[in-house]
Amino acid sequence: MPTVLITGANRGLGLEFVRQYCEAGWNVIATCRDPKTAGDLAALDQKYPSLNVHALDVADFGAIDRLAADLKGRPIDVLLNNAGIFGPKPLGDNDPRQTFGHMDYGIWAQVLRINTMAPMKMAEAFIDHIAASKQKKFVAISSIEGSIARAKGRIYAYKTSKTALNMVIKNLAMDLAPRGVITAAFCPGWVKTRMGGDTAPLEAPPSIAGIRRVVDELTPENSGRFWLYTGEINPY
Numbered sequence: 743m744p745t746v747l748i749t750g751a752n753r754g755l756g757l758e759f760v761r762q763y764c765e766a767g768w769n770v771i772a773t774c775r776d777p778k779t780a781g782d783l784a785a786l787d788q789k790y791p792s793l794n795v796h797a798l799d800v801a802d803f804g805a806i807d808r809l810a811a812d813l814k815g816r817p818i819d820v821l822l823n824n825a826g827i828f829g830p831k832p833l834g835d836n837d838p839r840q841t842f843g844h845m846d847y848g849i850w851a852q853v854l855r856i857n858t859m860a861p862m863k864m865a866e867a868f869i870d871h872i873a874a875s876k877q878k879k880f881v882a883i884s885s886i887e888g889s890i891a892r893a894k895g896r897i898y899a900y901k902t903s904k905t906a907l908n909m910v911i912k913n914l915a916m917d918l919a920p921r922g923v924i925t926a927a928f929c930p931g932w933v934k935t936r937m938g939g940d941t942a943p944l945e946a947p948p949s950i951a952g953i954r955r956v957v958d959e960l961t962p963e964n965s966g967r968f969w970l971y972t973g974e975i976n977p978y
């Protein structure tokens with residue numbers, strides 16, 4: 743059975759990825775900041791012997807290197823960069839957070855570190871694990887909010903982090919092609935999670951099932967694309 747590694751796997755979309763890949767019989771390496779407080783993940787860990795949980799804060803690049811060393815020699819078919827933060831969330835049209843004139847540059851740097859730089863660091867640290875696998879896929883959960891073609895103003899930290907993440911994925915498609923690695927970025931849709939909020943129209947299971955379907959069918963010819971969970975191509 744293939745192996746998938748998932749970051750930010752303790753709740754939200756990451757947890758749903760774990761649930762679905764376990765159910766499909768995959769070997770799952772689920773990572774999260776604090777396994778001791780990850781009750782839902784622990785429950786899945788009890789249920790599925792093919793699931794292994796590891797602590798990983800993706801903002802800690804030394805910890806990424808240490809996990810890659812711990813997993814040395816273990817092929818990873820799909821490395822799924824899911825962990826992400828939104829930064830300060832505006833609660834309405836008049837809320838100034840992440841708007842012009844009210845930027846918090848320290849928080850912006852943290853958003854870029856987690857959403858953009860950490861996936862790049864994961865690629866550098868885990869390239870040998872991915873290249874040694876059968877499927878060789880490197881995937882990132884991005885957002886249509888990062889689409890330059892669809893920019894409408896506001897939410898600078900989150901949007902720029904996902905735009906830059908898309909650029910990482912597109913460039914890696916070229917740089918890693920000689921090693922047979924396929925890359926892809928996805929927008930999961932607007933989904934009910936702590937980040938998406940209660941008013942989101944989409945539940946996690948159909949979003950993640952859609953992404954998994956597209957991941958299964960990725961080929962070297964379509965490497966570097968930015969997909970919607972439905973399989974449509976998003977504009978950069």
Ligand SMILES: NC(=O)c1ccc[n+]([C@@H]2O[C@H](COP(=O)([O-])OP(=O)(O)OC[C@H]3O[C@@H](n4cnc5c(N)ncnc54)[C@H](OP(=O)(O)O)[C@@H]3O)[C@@H](O)[C@H]2O)c1
Pocket residue numbers: 749750751752753754755756774775776798799800801824825826827856883884885886929930931932933934935936937938939942
């Ligand atoms: N929900 C949506 O509508 C939506 C739409 C577009 C894109 N996305 C993207 O989908 C991904 C998952 O989002 P979600 O909706 O599931 O959000 P969520 O419910 O807020 O979950 C975010 C996950 O990321 C983890 N995380 C945050 N910082 C981390 C770090 N430094 N190291 C490791 N893990 C970290 C969180 O762990 P802790 O519990 O430890 O904080 C949590 O597991 C994100 O990349 C997000 O940008 C979501």
